[in-house]
Amino acid sequence: MSTETLIKVKEILAEQFSQEVEQSSGKVLIDFYAPWCAPCKMLAPVVEQIALEHEDIKVVKINADNSQELMAKFGIRGIPTLLLMNNGELMATKVGAASVSQVKTFVQQ
Template sequence: MATIKISDASFENDVLKSDKPVLVDFWAEWCGPCKMIAPALEEISGERDDLVIAKINIDDNPETPTRFGVRGIPTMILFHKGEAQATKVGALPKQQIASWIDDALL
């Protein structure tokens, strides 16, 4: 499954009402570290059927990052059953992202 693009308008349906856990990547076009982690998130998305990875561009969608207190990017927030479960700020290698996901979903 590829990563999905979401917006302020689709956030509730795509994330909060999802049957599966959703990792939301808050990013922007101008953010170098955001571009560094994008391939890792794509790979993780392709390897896991139990998780949705969604990307939201903070420049185009200012409401959602404000609502969840996103101050720096990249920020990844893992949502499950409509609740924010865990947050990571900054670029990480794929293995660390995968481990963080596993730990948060235990």
């Protein structure tokens, strides 16, 4: 496996949200995180594993510190927060660190 395929999670900016998420067909898992957030660091490898195991799901990360408008839009008050969207529609929200099995269950709903 090349190193290029190891990183499946794409970091996007708030300006790219519409194009990368809302206009995307199918499921998109969004990880709102911050570099200083310990639970976010614990969740990062879990999100990466989900991206590797679920080719059908697009996975993106958004730095919460730089995305206050998006945080407000989705009512996010704590991080890490995962959003699951399907065809641009919000399907579910999960707040806090989670195990691989918990996130798998979350994305399969």
